[in-house]
Amino acid sequence: MAEMELDRPLVRSRRLACWAVEGIGEVLPGQDLAELCREPLIRSGGLQPWDVVLVTHKVISKAAGRTIRLAEIVPGDAAVAIGHRVGQDPRMVEVILRESRAVIRAEPGVLVTETVHGFICANAGVDRSNVGGGEEVTCLPENPDLSAAGLRSAWLDLAEGGPLGVIVTDTFGRPFREGAVNVAIGTSGIPALSDHRGLLDERGYLLHASTIGTADEIAGLGELVMGKLDGIPLAVVRGFSWRGPELGAQALLRPAAQDIFRR
Amino acid sequence: MAEMELDRPLVRSRRLACWAVEGIGEVLPGQDLAELCREPLIRSGGLQPWDVVLVTHKVISKAAGRTIRLAEIVPGDAAVAIGHRVGQDPRMVEVILRESRAVIRAEPGVLVTETVHGFICANAGVDRSNVGGGEEVTCLPENPDLSAAGLRSAWLDLAEGGPLGVIVTDTFGRPFREGAVNVAIGTSGIPALSDHRGLLDERGYLLHASTIGTADEIAGLGELVMGKLDGIPLAVVRGFSWRGPELGAQALLRPAAQDIFRR
Numbered sequence: 001m002a003e004m005e006l007d008r009p010l011v012r013s014r015r016l017a018c019w020a021v022e023g024i025g026e027v028l029p030g031q032d033l034a035e036l037c038r039e040p041l042i043r044s045g046g047l048q049p050w051d052v053v054l055v056t057h058k059v060i061s062k063a064a065g066r067t068i069r070l071a072e073i074v075p076g077d078a079a080v081a082i083g084h085r086v087g088q089d090p091r092m093v094e095v096i097l098r099e100s101r102a103v104i105r106a107e108p109g110v111l112v113t114e115t116v117h118g119f120i121c122a123n124a125g126v127d128r129s130n131v132g133g134g135e136e137v138t139c140l141p142e143n144p145d146l147s148a149a150g151l152r153s154a155w156l157d158l159a160e161g162g163p164l165g166v167i168v169t170d171t172f173g174r175p176f177r178e179g180a181v182n183v184a185i186g187t188s189g190i191p192a193l194s195d196h197r198g199l200l201d202e203r204g205y206l207l208h209a210s211t212i213g214t215a216d217e218i219a220g221l222g223e224l225v226m227g228k229l230d231g232i233p234l235a236v237v238r239g240f241s242w243r244g245p246e247l248g249a250q251a252l253l254r255p256a257a258q259d260i261f262r263r
Numbered sequence: 264m265a266e267m268e269l270d271r272p273l274v275r276s277r278r279l280a281c282w283a284v285e286g287i288g289e290v291l292p293g294q295d296l297a298e299l300c301r302e303p304l305i306r307s308g309g310l311q312p313w314d315v316v317l318v319t320h321k322v323i324s325k326a327a328g329r330t331i332r333l334a335e336i337v338p339g340d341a342a343v344a345i346g347h348r349v350g351q352d353p354r355m356v357e358v359i360l361r362e363s364r365a366v367i368r369a370e371p372g373v374l375v376t377e378t379v380h381g382f383i384c385a386n387a388g389v390d391r392s393n394v395g396g397g398e399e400v401t402c403l404p405e406n407p408d409l410s411a412a413g414l415r416s417a418w419l420d421l422a423e424g425g426p427l428g429v430i431v432t433d434t435f436g437r438p439f440r441e442g443a444v445n446v447a448i449g450t451s452g453i454p455a456l457s458d459h460r461g462l463l464d465e466r467g468y469l470l471h472a473s474t475i476g477t478a479d480e481i482a483g484l485g486e487l488v489m490g491k492l493d494g495i496p497l498a499v500v501r502g503f504s505w506r507g508p509e510l511g512a513q514a515l516l517r518p519a520a521q522d523i524f525r526r
Contacts (some may be wrong), residue, residue, distance in 0.1 A: 175517075177446070180475055195442060
Protein backbone atom coordinates (compact mmCIF):
# COMPACT_ATOMS: atom_id res chain seq x y z
CA MET A 1 0.00 0.00 0.00
CA ALA A 2 2.77 2.41 0.93
CA GLU A 3 4.31 1.63 -2.44
CA MET A 4 1.61 3.58 -4.20
CA GLU A 5 1.95 6.76 -2.20
CA LEU A 6 4.85 8.32 -4.04
CA ASP A 7 4.39 11.75 -2.53
CA ARG A 8 5.01 10.55 1.01
CA PRO A 9 8.50 10.64 2.43
CA LEU A 10 9.67 7.13 3.28
CA VAL A 11 13.11 5.85 4.31
CA ARG A 12 13.55 2.11 4.40
CA SER A 13 16.09 -0.65 4.76
CA ARG A 14 16.36 -4.33 5.60
CA ARG A 15 20.11 -4.42 6.16
CA LEU A 16 22.41 -1.61 7.15
CA ALA A 17 26.11 -1.12 7.62
CA CYS A 18 27.61 1.87 9.38
CA TRP A 19 31.20 2.87 10.03
CA ALA A 20 33.16 5.76 11.47
CA VAL A 21 35.33 7.72 9.07
CA GLU A 22 38.70 8.09 10.77
CA GLY A 23 41.68 10.22 9.87
CA ILE A 24 40.11 13.69 9.91
CA GLY A 25 42.35 15.89 12.00
CA GLU A 26 41.46 19.05 13.83
CA VAL A 27 39.28 21.37 11.78
CA LEU A 28 40.29 25.03 11.71
CA PRO A 29 38.32 28.19 10.84
CA GLY A 30 38.24 28.84 7.12
CA GLN A 31 39.08 25.30 6.08
CA ASP A 32 37.09 23.60 3.33
CA LEU A 33 35.46 20.84 5.35
CA ALA A 34 34.14 18.95 2.33
CA GLU A 35 37.63 18.85 0.81
CA LEU A 36 39.23 17.91 4.14
CA CYS A 37 36.93 14.87 4.41
CA ARG A 38 37.29 13.58 0.82
CA GLU A 39 40.38 11.44 1.31
CA PRO A 40 39.22 9.98 4.64
CA LEU A 41 35.84 9.16 3.03
CA ILE A 42 37.57 7.40 0.13
CA ARG A 43 39.98 5.54 2.41
CA SER A 44 37.17 4.34 4.69
CA GLY A 45 35.38 2.59 1.82
CA GLY A 46 34.24 5.33 -0.55
CA LEU A 47 30.66 6.34 -1.16
CA GLN A 48 27.87 4.61 -3.08
CA PRO A 49 24.81 6.34 -4.56
CA TRP A 50 22.38 5.65 -1.66
CA ASP A 51 24.83 6.15 1.18
CA VAL A 52 24.13 8.60 4.00
CA VAL A 53 27.01 10.60 5.49
CA LEU A 54 26.60 11.71 9.10
CA VAL A 55 28.53 14.80 10.15
CA THR A 56 28.74 16.14 13.69
CA HIS A 57 27.78 19.79 13.65
CA LYS A 58 30.90 20.84 15.49
CA VAL A 59 33.29 20.45 12.58
CA ILE A 60 30.90 22.48 10.40
CA SER A 61 30.81 25.22 13.02
CA LYS A 62 34.57 25.19 13.41
CA ALA A 63 35.23 25.41 9.67
CA ALA A 64 32.69 28.22 9.43
CA GLY A 65 34.37 30.13 12.24
CA ARG A 66 31.34 29.85 14.54
CA THR A 67 33.60 29.96 17.58
CA ILE A 68 33.63 32.86 20.00
CA ARG A 69 36.20 33.89 22.59
CA LEU A 70 34.46 34.48 25.88
CA ALA A 71 36.95 37.27 26.68
CA GLU A 72 35.32 39.32 23.92
CA ILE A 73 31.80 38.98 25.31
CA VAL A 74 30.24 41.58 27.59
CA PRO A 75 27.16 40.02 29.18
CA GLY A 76 23.97 42.06 29.32
CA ASP A 77 21.68 42.30 32.33
CA ALA A 78 19.53 39.33 31.28
CA ALA A 79 22.61 37.13 30.86
CA VAL A 80 23.93 38.17 34.29
CA ALA A 81 20.57 37.42 35.93
CA ILE A 82 20.09 34.08 34.19
CA GLY A 83 23.75 33.16 34.71
CA HIS A 84 23.28 33.71 38.43
CA ARG A 85 20.12 31.64 38.45
CA VAL A 86 21.46 28.65 36.51
CA GLY A 87 25.02 28.88 37.85
CA GLN A 88 26.80 29.53 34.55
CA ASP A 89 29.39 32.03 33.35
CA PRO A 90 27.29 35.09 32.31
CA ARG A 91 29.41 35.50 29.17
CA MET A 92 28.47 31.96 28.13
CA VAL A 93 24.83 32.78 28.91
CA GLU A 94 25.12 35.92 26.79
CA VAL A 95 26.22 33.82 23.81
CA ILE A 96 23.40 31.35 24.48
CA LEU A 97 20.81 34.13 24.56
CA ARG A 98 22.12 35.59 21.29
CA GLU A 99 21.65 32.14 19.74
CA SER A 100 18.09 31.80 21.09
CA ARG A 101 14.62 33.12 20.45
CA ALA A 102 13.08 31.90 23.72
CA VAL A 103 14.15 30.62 27.12
CA ILE A 104 12.25 27.39 27.80
CA ARG A 105 13.67 26.48 31.24
CA ALA A 106 16.22 28.28 33.42
CA GLU A 107 16.90 26.48 36.67
CA PRO A 108 19.98 25.73 38.74
CA GLY A 109 22.24 23.67 36.51
CA VAL A 110 19.94 23.77 33.47
CA LEU A 111 19.37 26.32 30.72
CA VAL A 112 17.13 25.07 27.91
CA THR A 113 16.26 27.45 25.10
CA GLU A 114 14.65 27.48 21.70
CA THR A 115 17.45 28.34 19.30
CA VAL A 116 17.16 30.80 16.45
CA HIS A 117 16.69 27.72 14.23
CA GLY A 118 13.84 26.38 16.39
CA PHE A 119 15.71 23.55 18.13
CA ILE A 120 14.93 23.06 21.81
CA CYS A 121 18.06 22.00 23.61
CA ALA A 122 20.42 22.78 26.48
CA ASN A 123 22.55 25.92 26.12
CA ALA A 124 21.29 26.59 22.58
CA GLY A 125 23.78 23.98 21.44
CA VAL A 126 26.66 26.27 22.49
CA ASP A 127 29.50 24.10 23.60
CA ARG A 128 32.77 24.59 25.42
CA SER A 129 34.28 21.22 24.75
CA ASN A 130 36.32 20.12 21.77
CA VAL A 131 37.49 23.55 20.65
CA GLY A 132 41.18 24.38 20.62
CA GLY A 133 42.64 26.76 23.15
CA GLY A 134 41.26 28.41 26.29
CA GLU A 135 37.96 30.09 26.75
CA GLU A 136 36.26 29.51 23.43
CA VAL A 137 32.77 28.30 22.70
CA THR A 138 31.27 26.84 19.54
CA CYS A 139 27.78 27.74 18.33
CA LEU A 140 25.54 25.63 16.11
CA PRO A 141 25.90 26.16 12.35
CA GLU A 142 23.83 29.09 11.14
CA ASN A 143 21.76 26.94 8.79
CA PRO A 144 22.41 23.23 9.24
CA ASP A 145 20.12 22.21 6.34
CA LEU A 146 22.17 24.46 4.07
CA SER A 147 25.42 23.07 5.49
CA ALA A 148 24.17 19.55 4.76
CA ALA A 149 23.26 20.59 1.21
CA GLY A 150 26.70 22.10 0.63
CA LEU A 151 28.53 19.00 1.80
CA ARG A 152 26.21 16.80 -0.25
CA SER A 153 26.95 18.78 -3.43
CA ALA A 154 30.66 18.56 -2.79
CA TRP A 155 30.58 14.80 -2.25
CA LEU A 156 28.05 13.83 -4.95
CA ASP A 157 30.78 12.87 -7.41
CA LEU A 158 32.17 10.36 -4.88
CA ALA A 159 28.72 8.72 -4.83
CA GLU A 160 28.25 8.45 -8.60
CA GLY A 161 25.89 11.38 -8.54
CA GLY A 162 23.77 10.23 -5.63
CA PRO A 163 21.00 10.44 -4.48
CA LEU A 164 23.35 10.55 -1.39
CA GLY A 165 22.04 11.81 1.92
CA VAL A 166 23.87 14.04 4.38
CA ILE A 167 22.70 14.47 7.98
CA VAL A 168 24.22 16.99 10.38
CA THR A 169 23.95 15.80 13.98
CA ASP A 170 24.09 17.09 17.52
CA THR A 171 23.58 15.40 20.87
CA PHE A 172 20.46 16.58 22.72
CA GLY A 173 19.06 15.72 26.11
CA ARG A 174 15.32 15.11 26.26
CA PRO A 175 12.44 15.22 28.72
CA PHE A 176 11.48 12.11 30.70
CA ARG A 177 14.43 9.97 29.69
CA GLU A 178 18.00 9.83 30.96
CA GLY A 179 20.86 9.92 28.50
CA ALA A 180 21.28 12.32 25.62
CA VAL A 181 20.87 10.98 22.10
CA ASN A 182 22.06 12.15 18.71
CA VAL A 183 19.47 13.94 16.59
CA ALA A 184 19.41 15.40 13.09
CA ILE A 185 19.74 19.18 12.99
CA GLY A 186 20.32 19.40 9.23
CA THR A 187 19.49 17.08 6.35
CA SER A 188 19.95 17.08 2.61
CA GLY A 189 19.16 14.52 -0.07
CA ILE A 190 17.16 12.24 2.26
CA PRO A 191 13.77 12.93 3.87
CA ALA A 192 13.95 13.82 7.55
CA LEU A 193 10.75 11.91 8.34
CA SER A 194 8.93 8.84 7.14
CA ASP A 195 5.20 9.36 6.88
CA HIS A 196 2.89 6.38 7.28
CA ARG A 197 -0.21 8.43 8.12
CA GLY A 198 -3.42 6.72 7.18
CA LEU A 199 -1.63 3.51 6.19
CA LEU A 200 -2.63 0.12 7.49
CA ASP A 201 -0.30 -2.48 8.90
CA GLU A 202 -0.16 -6.08 7.69
CA ARG A 203 -3.22 -6.97 9.80
CA GLY A 204 -5.32 -4.13 8.43
CA TYR A 205 -5.03 -1.81 11.42
CA LEU A 206 -4.27 1.86 11.25
CA LEU A 207 -0.70 2.45 12.36
CA HIS A 208 -0.56 4.29 15.68
CA ALA A 209 2.94 5.69 15.34
CA SER A 210 2.49 6.97 11.87
CA THR A 211 5.22 9.55 11.44
CA ILE A 212 8.70 8.34 12.25
CA GLY A 213 11.69 10.59 12.87
CA THR A 214 13.94 8.46 10.68
CA ALA A 215 16.67 11.10 10.37
CA ASP A 216 16.92 11.20 14.16
CA GLU A 217 17.18 7.42 14.29
CA ILE A 218 19.94 7.52 11.66
CA ALA A 219 21.68 10.29 13.61
CA GLY A 220 21.64 8.05 16.69
CA LEU A 221 23.37 5.35 14.69
CA GLY A 222 26.15 7.84 13.97
CA GLU A 223 26.68 8.51 17.66
CA LEU A 224 27.11 4.77 18.25
CA VAL A 225 30.05 4.45 15.86
CA MET A 226 31.65 7.88 16.35
CA GLY A 227 31.78 7.73 20.13
CA LYS A 228 32.31 10.77 22.32
CA LEU A 229 35.93 10.64 23.34
CA ASP A 230 37.75 10.20 20.09
CA GLY A 231 36.84 13.26 18.08
CA ILE A 232 35.57 11.34 15.04
CA PRO A 233 33.24 13.71 13.17
CA LEU A 234 32.01 11.57 10.26
CA ALA A 235 30.28 8.26 9.67
CA VAL A 236 28.76 6.55 6.65
CA VAL A 237 25.56 4.47 6.65
CA ARG A 238 24.89 2.13 3.76
CA GLY A 239 21.72 0.19 2.95
CA PHE A 240 18.83 2.66 2.74
CA SER A 241 16.52 3.56 -0.05
CA TRP A 242 14.12 6.47 0.13
CA ARG A 243 11.66 8.54 -1.79
CA GLY A 244 9.40 11.51 -1.38
CA PRO A 245 9.95 15.19 -0.71
CA GLU A 246 13.20 16.08 0.96
CA LEU A 247 11.80 18.38 3.67
CA GLY A 248 14.93 19.21 5.69
CA ALA A 249 15.49 18.88 9.43
CA GLN A 250 13.18 21.83 10.04
CA ALA A 251 10.39 19.30 9.39
CA LEU A 252 11.43 17.61 12.65
CA LEU A 253 10.48 20.68 14.68
CA ARG A 254 7.00 20.58 16.17
CA PRO A 255 5.31 23.99 16.01
CA ALA A 256 4.86 25.36 19.54
CA ALA A 257 1.08 25.66 19.10
CA GLN A 258 0.85 21.93 18.37
CA ASP A 259 3.11 20.87 21.22
CA ILE A 260 1.20 19.81 24.33
CA PHE A 261 4.43 20.06 26.31
CA ARG A 262 4.82 23.76 25.58
CA ARG A 263 1.54 24.86 27.12
CA MET B 264 40.94 7.68 30.07
CA ALA B 265 37.60 5.95 29.80
CA GLU B 266 39.50 2.69 29.52
CA MET B 267 40.43 2.86 33.18
CA GLU B 268 36.93 3.37 34.51
CA LEU B 269 35.76 -0.23 34.50
CA ASP B 270 32.76 0.42 36.70
CA ARG B 271 31.14 2.79 34.18
CA PRO B 272 28.71 1.45 31.62
CA LEU B 273 30.06 2.00 28.12
CA VAL B 274 28.80 0.71 24.76
CA ARG B 275 31.07 1.27 21.80
CA SER B 276 31.61 0.41 18.17
CA ARG B 277 33.44 1.61 15.08
CA ARG B 278 31.56 -0.47 12.54
CA LEU B 279 28.08 -1.92 12.81
CA ALA B 280 25.87 -4.16 10.75
CA CYS B 281 22.16 -4.54 11.34
CA TRP B 282 19.53 -6.68 9.66
CA ALA B 283 15.89 -7.58 10.01
CA VAL B 284 15.07 -11.17 10.94
CA GLU B 285 12.35 -12.29 8.58
CA GLY B 286 10.17 -15.37 8.61
CA ILE B 287 8.52 -15.01 12.01
CA GLY B 288 4.82 -15.50 11.48
CA GLU B 289 1.97 -14.27 13.63
CA VAL B 290 2.60 -14.75 17.33
CA LEU B 291 -0.24 -16.24 19.36
CA PRO B 292 -0.98 -16.22 23.09
CA GLY B 293 0.85 -18.96 24.95
CA GLN B 294 3.49 -19.50 22.29
CA ASP B 295 7.15 -19.78 23.26
CA LEU B 296 8.48 -16.68 21.55
CA ALA B 297 12.15 -17.54 22.08
CA GLU B 298 11.62 -20.93 20.45
CA LEU B 299 9.57 -19.43 17.62
CA CYS B 300 12.43 -17.07 16.75
CA ARG B 301 15.30 -19.58 16.90
CA GLU B 302 15.10 -20.86 13.33
CA PRO B 303 14.57 -17.41 11.80
CA LEU B 304 17.55 -16.11 13.82
CA ILE B 305 19.72 -18.96 12.58
CA ARG B 306 18.57 -18.55 8.98
CA SER B 307 19.21 -14.80 9.01
CA GLY B 308 22.87 -15.28 9.87
CA GLY B 309 22.95 -16.78 13.35
CA LEU B 310 24.21 -15.04 16.47
CA GLN B 311 27.74 -14.18 17.58
CA PRO B 312 28.78 -13.53 21.19
CA TRP B 313 28.56 -9.72 21.13
CA ASP B 314 25.43 -9.43 19.00
CA VAL B 315 22.40 -7.48 20.16
CA VAL B 316 18.92 -8.75 19.32
CA LEU B 317 16.17 -6.15 19.07
CA VAL B 318 12.64 -7.34 19.74
CA THR B 319 9.50 -5.25 19.29
CA HIS B 320 7.49 -5.39 22.49
CA LYS B 321 4.33 -6.40 20.69
CA VAL B 322 5.32 -9.99 20.01
CA ILE B 323 6.30 -10.36 23.66
CA SER B 324 2.93 -9.01 24.75
CA LYS B 325 1.09 -11.25 22.31
CA ALA B 326 2.92 -14.39 23.40
CA ALA B 327 2.28 -13.46 27.04
CA GLY B 328 -1.43 -12.98 26.37
CA ARG B 329 -1.31 -9.26 27.17
CA THR B 330 -4.20 -8.63 24.80
CA ILE B 331 -7.63 -7.52 25.99
CA ARG B 332 -11.00 -7.62 24.22
CA LEU B 333 -12.61 -4.24 24.53
CA ALA B 334 -16.03 -5.91 24.72
CA GLU B 335 -15.05 -7.24 28.15
CA ILE B 336 -14.13 -3.81 29.54
CA VAL B 337 -16.58 -1.69 31.52
CA PRO B 338 -15.16 1.82 31.71
CA GLY B 339 -15.23 3.62 35.05
CA ASP B 340 -16.22 7.24 35.54
CA ALA B 341 -12.68 8.55 35.09
CA ALA B 342 -12.28 6.67 31.80
CA VAL B 343 -15.61 8.01 30.52
CA ALA B 344 -14.67 11.58 31.43
CA ILE B 345 -11.15 11.36 29.97
CA GLY B 346 -12.44 9.51 26.90
CA HIS B 347 -14.86 12.35 26.28
CA ARG B 348 -12.11 14.89 26.70
CA VAL B 349 -9.52 13.25 24.45
CA GLY B 350 -12.02 11.78 21.98
CA GLN B 351 -11.21 8.09 22.55
CA ASP B 352 -13.29 4.98 23.19
CA PRO B 353 -13.79 5.00 27.00
CA ARG B 354 -13.10 1.26 27.12
CA MET B 355 -9.70 1.90 25.55
CA VAL B 356 -9.14 4.72 28.06
CA GLU B 357 -10.10 2.35 30.89
CA VAL B 358 -7.37 -0.06 29.78
CA ILE B 359 -4.89 2.82 29.49
CA LEU B 360 -5.69 4.02 33.02
CA ARG B 361 -5.25 0.52 34.44
CA GLU B 362 -1.81 0.45 32.80
CA SER B 363 -0.86 3.86 34.22
CA ARG B 364 0.14 5.43 37.49
CA ALA B 365 -0.35 9.06 36.39
CA VAL B 366 -2.01 11.04 33.63
CA ILE B 367 0.56 13.48 32.23
CA ARG B 368 -1.53 15.18 29.49
CA ALA B 369 -5.15 14.63 28.46
CA GLU B 370 -6.19 16.88 25.59
CA PRO B 371 -8.27 16.44 22.46
CA GLY B 372 -6.50 13.78 20.42
CA VAL B 373 -3.76 13.13 22.97
CA LEU B 374 -3.55 11.02 26.12
CA VAL B 375 -0.06 10.78 27.59
CA THR B 376 0.43 8.86 30.81
CA GLU B 377 3.15 7.50 33.02
CA THR B 378 2.81 3.74 32.80
CA VAL B 379 3.02 1.40 35.74
CA HIS B 380 6.62 0.76 34.62
CA GLY B 381 7.44 4.50 34.63
CA PHE B 382 7.49 5.09 30.85
CA ILE B 383 5.93 8.34 29.67
CA CYS B 384 4.19 7.74 26.36
CA ALA B 385 0.92 8.05 24.47
CA ASN B 386 -1.89 5.71 25.56
CA ALA B 387 0.36 3.89 28.06
CA GLY B 388 1.70 1.95 25.10
CA VAL B 389 -1.70 0.28 24.62
CA ASP B 390 -2.14 -0.38 20.95
CA ARG B 391 -4.97 -1.37 18.67
CA SER B 392 -2.96 -2.14 15.58
CA ASN B 393 -1.28 -5.37 14.64
CA VAL B 394 -3.43 -7.71 16.76
CA GLY B 395 -5.53 -10.38 15.10
CA GLY B 396 -9.31 -10.03 15.02
CA GLY B 397 -11.73 -7.29 15.96
CA GLU B 398 -11.68 -5.05 18.97
CA GLU B 399 -8.57 -6.16 20.78
CA VAL B 400 -5.83 -4.07 22.30
CA THR B 401 -2.29 -5.02 23.29
CA CYS B 402 -0.66 -3.73 26.47
CA LEU B 403 3.06 -3.37 27.11
CA PRO B 404 4.82 -6.40 28.61
CA GLU B 405 4.49 -6.50 32.39
CA ASN B 406 8.24 -6.34 32.96
CA PRO B 407 10.18 -5.67 29.75
CA ASP B 408 13.60 -6.00 31.44
CA LEU B 409 12.57 -9.45 32.62
CA SER B 410 11.24 -10.32 29.15
CA ALA B 411 14.59 -9.27 27.67
CA ALA B 412 16.43 -11.40 30.22
CA GLY B 413 14.28 -14.44 29.42
CA LEU B 414 14.87 -14.18 25.69
CA ARG B 415 18.58 -13.63 26.25
CA SER B 416 18.85 -16.79 28.36
CA ALA B 417 17.00 -18.77 25.74
CA TRP B 418 19.25 -17.55 22.90
CA LEU B 419 22.61 -17.57 24.72
CA ASP B 420 23.55 -20.95 23.26
CA LEU B 421 23.10 -19.53 19.74
CA ALA B 422 25.67 -16.85 20.63
CA GLU B 423 28.35 -19.18 22.06
CA GLY B 424 27.35 -18.16 25.56
CA GLY B 425 27.30 -14.44 24.97
CA PRO B 426 27.64 -11.80 26.40
CA LEU B 427 24.68 -11.20 23.96
CA GLY B 428 22.41 -8.22 24.46
CA VAL B 429 18.64 -8.17 24.07
CA ILE B 430 16.69 -4.92 23.79
CA VAL B 431 12.89 -4.75 23.82
CA THR B 432 11.63 -1.75 21.85
CA ASP B 433 8.55 0.40 21.42
CA THR B 434 7.89 3.49 19.30
CA PHE B 435 7.34 6.64 21.38
CA GLY B 436 6.45 10.19 20.42
CA ARG B 437 8.39 12.92 22.18
CA PRO B 438 8.07 16.58 23.12
CA PHE B 439 9.39 19.28 20.78
CA ARG B 440 10.15 17.04 17.82
CA GLU B 441 7.92 15.58 15.12
CA GLY B 442 8.13 11.91 14.33
CA ALA B 443 8.07 9.07 16.81
CA VAL B 444 11.27 7.10 17.36
CA ASN B 445 12.03 3.66 18.70
CA VAL B 446 13.23 3.50 22.29
CA ALA B 447 14.40 0.74 24.62
CA ILE B 448 11.78 -0.36 27.15
CA GLY B 449 13.65 -3.46 28.28
CA THR B 450 17.30 -4.48 28.17
CA SER B 451 19.38 -7.45 29.22
CA GLY B 452 23.05 -8.30 28.83
CA ILE B 453 24.02 -4.82 27.59
CA PRO B 454 24.06 -1.54 29.55
CA ALA B 455 21.15 0.79 28.76
CA LEU B 456 23.34 3.89 29.05
CA SER B 457 26.91 4.90 28.40
CA ASP B 458 28.33 7.09 31.12
CA HIS B 459 31.08 9.56 30.25
CA ARG B 460 30.53 11.81 33.27
CA GLY B 461 33.63 13.65 34.34
CA LEU B 462 35.61 12.43 31.34
CA LEU B 463 37.53 14.75 29.06
CA ASP B 464 37.42 14.75 25.30
CA GLU B 465 40.51 14.55 23.10
CA ARG B 466 41.15 18.30 23.56
CA GLY B 467 40.98 18.11 27.34
CA TYR B 468 37.49 19.56 27.74
CA LEU B 469 34.80 18.15 29.96
CA LEU B 470 32.17 16.42 27.82
CA HIS B 471 28.91 18.29 27.87
CA ALA B 472 26.65 15.42 26.87
CA SER B 473 28.07 12.97 29.29
CA THR B 474 25.43 10.29 29.63
CA ILE B 475 24.25 8.79 26.35
CA GLY B 476 21.08 6.76 25.93
CA THR B 477 22.86 4.14 23.85
CA ALA B 478 20.10 1.53 24.19
CA ASP B 479 17.63 4.05 22.76
CA GLU B 480 19.97 4.76 19.86
CA ILE B 481 20.31 1.03 19.20
CA ALA B 482 16.51 0.66 19.42
CA GLY B 483 16.17 3.35 16.74
CA LEU B 484 18.44 1.34 14.50
CA GLY B 485 16.01 -1.56 14.84
CA GLU B 486 13.11 0.58 13.67
CA LEU B 487 15.07 1.50 10.55
CA VAL B 488 15.45 -2.11 9.39
CA MET B 489 12.17 -3.55 10.69
CA GLY B 490 9.92 -0.92 9.15
CA LYS B 491 6.37 -0.35 10.22
CA LEU B 492 4.25 -2.02 7.59
CA ASP B 493 5.73 -5.46 7.34
CA GLY B 494 5.28 -6.94 10.79
CA ILE B 495 8.95 -7.84 11.26
CA PRO B 496 9.50 -8.11 15.02
CA LEU B 497 13.22 -8.91 15.28
CA ALA B 498 16.55 -7.47 14.18
CA VAL B 499 20.18 -8.25 14.95
CA VAL B 500 22.95 -5.66 15.41
CA ARG B 501 26.56 -6.78 15.18
CA GLY B 502 29.70 -4.83 16.00
CA PHE B 503 29.42 -3.56 19.58
CA SER B 504 31.49 -4.18 22.60
CA TRP B 505 30.48 -3.06 26.07
CA ARG B 506 31.33 -3.24 29.73
CA GLY B 507 30.07 -2.06 33.07
CA PRO B 508 26.95 -2.73 35.10
CA GLU B 509 23.94 -3.91 33.19
CA LEU B 510 21.38 -1.52 34.71
CA GLY B 511 18.24 -2.33 32.68
CA ALA B 512 15.97 0.01 30.75
CA GLN B 513 14.62 1.36 34.04
CA ALA B 514 17.90 3.31 34.16
CA LEU B 515 16.62 5.31 31.16
CA LEU B 516 13.74 6.74 33.20
CA ARG B 517 14.41 10.15 34.70
CA PRO B 518 12.97 10.45 38.21
CA ALA B 519 10.10 12.98 38.21
CA ALA B 520 11.80 15.12 40.86
CA GLN B 521 14.84 15.55 38.60
CA ASP B 522 12.85 16.28 35.45
CA ILE B 523 12.51 20.01 34.75
CA PHE B 524 9.75 19.20 32.26
CA ARG B 525 7.56 17.65 34.92
CA ARG B 526 7.33 20.70 37.16
